[in-house]
Amino acid sequence: MLIFSQLHKFHKLVLINRSGGFKASLGYTWVQIMHKTTGGRKPKKKIYHRVHELDRVMELQKKPSLILQLKSIIQSQKKESLLLRDLEKEVGFVQKWNYMAVIEKYPSIFVVIGGKIDKSPPAVMLSEKAKKIADLxxxxxxxxxxxxxxxxxxxxxxxxxxxxxxxxxxxxxxxxxxxxxxxxxxxxxxxxxxxxxxxxxxxxxxxxxxxxSLAVTAREERLAREGLLNTSGHPKRAKISKDGNFSGPHAFHLDFPVGFRANVSYLEEVQRWQKMDFPSPYLNARRIEAADPKARKRAVAVLHELLSLTMEKRLTSAQLDAFHSEYRLPARLLLCLIKHHGIFYITNKGAKSTVILKEAYDGSDLTNxxxxxxxxxxxxxxxxxxxxxxxxxxxxxx
The missing domain is CATH 1.10.10 (Arc Repressor Mutant, subunit A)
Structure with missing residues (x-):
């Protein structure tokens, strides 16, 4: 039950329940955790390599998120203006000050009316320019x-x-x-x-x-767009490069982090995995033997497809875990995500641990x-x- 999460150079421990849910973090390193999960054998130290551009995704969204939430709150009011004294009722005492700072910093978006001059209670509303864009x-x-x-x-x-x-x-x-x-x-x-x-x-x-016609994954759609599948469903070429990518119908796009150096045996294992066929994520999981390696690869495809259905190709660990029963996700979900770190990235930069589909981003920018x-x-x-x-x-x- 004890599996790690907090993914810095020195990792923290996360308690995971039997369904794979992320519970709480403690101060253990990777080596301490692996020592517990390998029956006392001292393993080789491993490091989860950070991708700073993807960590930055979570940093960049903080103020925009506040602005968009405040816009929605203002638009939900009858007169499309919100009395500042009522802001606390909407967002809570602590968050109120963050919103007040946003109102003050962005007069191009938010306008404060009333106050001492006309003796009416101060209220915030959208600027004329912001209203025009909001109408879109x-x-x-x-x-x-x-x-x-x-x-x-x-x-x-x-x-x-x-x-x-x-x-x-x-x-x-x-x-x-x-x-x-x-x-x-x-x-x-x-x-x-x-x-x-x-x-x-x-x-x-x-x-x-x-x-x-809908039972086609985002992965398969990408392969078709890139011409990596011919009409018979076989790869045009079968070559593995040093980055682990393979031009086959059953392959995933891999993007290993800077600093990760894969040896030959690792790349050979990746190549075998990339070539392995597997059941479609849209095939009923009850028909698949859970211990089959193909079923484990299918689980990766399910996670990939679930993230692909979101706007920003990311979900928190708790959100992913909520699908555990319905999607028959791996019991050790976190370990599955970390093992396939060329596909998924886990960041703790936000308020919650978040899983990001790496191929959806170019640096910190969402591509589509x-x-x-x-x-x-x-x-x-x-x-x-x-x-x-x-x-x-x-x-x-x-």
């Missing part, structure tokens, strides 16, 4: 709907019973780009795809119809953005920063 959000929302419907269907298709607890979907709703009222605004509009069912007192979102993220970028240009690009999760300040 409605268009982005319309463009997002077919994307969200498709991704919700794929999310359900990944599960063993084509159903996921509603609370689990709500847990990652912001990361997928779902509106807060998606249960009323989206689900009822598509009865041919979705239904809500009460199962033993727990609400589930069920898939009504299976669509084989949905309409909602493009709108947010445009709004946040009012900050005077044009590098806010990749990391603007409006719900990431928890």
């Amino acid at each position: 959000e409605a268009e982005a929302t319309v463009q997002m709907e077919p994307i969200l419907v498709k991704n919700l269907r794929k999310l359900l298709m990944l599960s063993v019973d084509c159903r996921v607890p509603l609370e689990t979907i709500e847990m990652i709703g912001n990361e997928m780009g779902l509106p807060s009222d998606f249960k009323q605004s989206i689900i009822p509009k598509y009865p041919q795809f979705f239904s809500l069912k009460d199962v033993s007192g727990r609400w589930y979102l069920d898939l009504e119809n299976w669509d084989s 953005k949905c309409p909602l993220l493009k709108f947010r970028d445009k709004f946040l240009e009012l900050m005077g920063r044009r590098d806010v690009s990749s990391c603007i999760g409006a719900s990431s300040t928890n």
Whole structure:
């Protein structure tokens, strides 16, 4: 049960329950933890290599996240202005001061009205320029709907019973780009795809119809775009390079961190793994023997696809663990993620441990953005920063 997490040069320990959940961190190094998990044998010291550009993703999103949250709070008010004295009710006493600092720092976005001059209580509202850009959000929302419907269907298709607890979907709703009222605004509009069912007192979102055309992973779509698959599904070439990448139909894109030096035996093992075929993540996991190495590779593909369904290709460790039962994720989820560090990156720079799909980023920038993220970028240009690009999760300040 004792497995490590906090991934600095010296690592910290995380208590993991039997379902693979991340619980609490203590002050152990990698060597101490591996000593415990290998039956007392002293292993060779290993280092989890940091990727500073991906750590920076979490740093860059802090102020943009506050700005977007405050924008939403202001827009939710009847008069589209918020009395400063009511700010604490909306965000809490501690966070209030962070929001006050944002209001003061960005007059191009937020305007304070009232106060001593006209003796009315001071309130904050969006600037005229910010209002004009905020109006574009409605268009982005319309463009997002077919994307969200498709991704919700794929999310359900990944599960063993084509159903996921509603609370689990709500847990990652912001990361997928779902509106807060998606249960009323989206689900009822598509009865041919979705239904809500009460199962033993727990609400589930069920898939009504299976669509084989959707059972294609983001990994397979990338290989097709790059021409690495021919019509028969075989690789055009079969060559392994020093970076571990392999041009085959069953290969994943690997991006090892700077400083990681793979020896020949490691690369040979990677090559064998890259060549190994495996069942589709959309194939029911009950039909697969868990101990089969192909099943373990399939688990990596499930994690890859789940992250690909989010806007910013990242989820917290707790969010990933919430899918443990429905997706039959590995019991030692953290070790699986760390073993495949060429695919996934774990950062603790934010308030919570976060898993990032490495191939989705160029440095700190998200390479492909949905309409909602493009709108947010445009709004946040009012900050005077044009590098806010990749990391603007409006719900990431928890």
